[in-house]
Amino acid sequence: MSTSFYDLSVGSYLQAVNGMITVMNKGMQYASEHNLDADNFVKARLHEDMLPLLFQVNCVELHTLGALEGIREGVFSPPSTTEPHDYAGLQALLLETKAELTNLSKADVNELGGKSMLFKFKDYELPFTAENFVMSFSLPNLYFHTTTAYDILRHNGVPLAKADYLGRMRIGT
Secondary structure: OOOOHHHHHHHHHHHHHHHHHHHHHHHHHHHHHOOOOOHHHHOOOOOOOOOOHHHHHHHHHHHHHHHHHHHHHOEEOOOOOOOOOOHHHHHHHHHHHHHHHHOOOHHHHHOOOOOEEEEEEOOEEEEEEHHHHHHHHHHHHHHHHHHHHHHHHHHOOOOOOHHHHHOOOOOOO
């Protein structure tokens, strides 16, 4: 049996988003238990030349819902700015992203399979099929930003484990 475009994209997106929800909830719990302001995590970075948690979590929405919208429209362009949020706002963004992904019709998403599209950034363009965009751009970027968000919180003392990051795996026999 082949993998549907829905399972390839939305199935993978939901696993990553659910993992991030767990990671962010543990961050809030840690801050509460240690009398810390969770909003201080929002600007935290791993290194001065890397973008903060705020950017990493915004990219979760960008590389899930934004990726599907780009495929639907035929063009994906990253935004030039990031929406400002406090920690609770980032948690809400993840919950909204999950809700929107969950409400997508499998049939509608599967219809996007095979569609041609462009990645555009300034004067740079890359042609993709929907499947190749998801497998070679969207998912790698999603995993990079979710891993970086995990690492930022872990670096700031939040007791996280790999199982928190992985989310619910799609297992079967």
